[in-house]
Amino acid sequence: MKLTAVLLVRNQILLNKYNYNSYRPIGTITETIDRLQELQVDEIVILNKGHSNSVVDDFFGLFKDTNALRSISTPLAYGGGISELKQAEKLIDSGVERIVLSACNVSTSLASSVAEKFGEQSIIFHLPFFFKDKELTFKSGHREHKSEQVTKALRKNYGGEVILTSIAAEGLGEIDVEQVGNAIKSIPENLNVMYSGGVSTVSQIESLANLELNGICLGNILNSKEIFIPIVKRSCSKITRTLNLESLDND
């Protein structure tokens, strides 16, 4: 199981999230990525919450130049505003390992064309979820999707992994592990699953680690406590890549 840092940005500013839809700015992104790499985070996902037509171009504006982007030696995924294959091509050619698409893109021609060109492992589907009258429901923007529809579409093999984000837990730090387990059961076996939403303690990670997860996403906690990454790596046996202390000391 891997530890993934999720960074939210808008207009080239790093955001802190509280509740599901509220944000406050907290600074720029490049130094944050440098520190996360030093702390040996396993992967970085950047989600751009901007609404303009140039959201993907804004992503490149996060970095001083192309050298800053391509010298990132940690697997990097990006999501936000991707609507065309050529945008995915530009991102992957520039050093982004994987792209993140929303629930409404699970079976679109965009997903199929990216999967055909770069392989299905190059796509992560971001699936915020909640339970509506006890029925698992996924969300993309303001649209809601019944879990059966999404599950059926996911079987088309256009993606390699999903991020399940608990809307109820997002920004609050309270995770219903049983609900997470039920959401994981809806994901076909051909896909890996990461969880995000409200993760802020080692004990939460240990509870989540008992589920069939390929990764756990850390968000807000990293804004106030980056050292949380090595703490988890040292104390949770389910994290695959243990801490390389020699490498950490050299930084």
Place this chain on the structure above:
Amino acid sequence: MKKVGILDIGYGNIDSVIGSLKTIKVPVARVKSPQAVLDAEVLILPGVGSFGTAMELLTKTEIAAAIAKRHQDNQVILGICLGFQVMSRRSTEAPDIEGLGIFNFEFERLPRPQIGWKSVSSKSLSGLTLDHFYYFNHTYGSNASSDDQFGVARTSDGLLALASTGRTMGTQFHPEKSQKTGKAFLSWFLEDFAK
């Protein structure tokens, strides 16, 4: 350190590989023609894309033949992920398209994509300590049995992580995305394997 040519014919995460090599002070250039493939001191085949598309591009540009000649002439080659897979006989990703055939095994679709960090171990490679974790991101893999003509390294679940024959090596993992251990691997490859 030897100058590296990175194959740039329209597939692969070329910029990441270039960025990683630059951070360890390796001179690097993009190569786009069969002659440039033959002339490079060290050739790297980068690794993001699909098997069929990559092989079609390699064949159309006549670079496939140049890579095969390079291998026959014992010139150094490193294939990363897809760059490794195209050096095999074939992949079920595009079963009707032949690979370069440098490695005498095939790649098959895995039950689910392998995305994450794995430790790698080897009994047959000397001079390389592979006791750290490397980043993998692939849907097709091989668990080919060990063959005397190959040096191999495997992940803990038995999949091929690396294979070498002569002065040609392929890695299923992405050294350019494996932080410091990946840079250490690239340094070893260029200083020792490619010596």
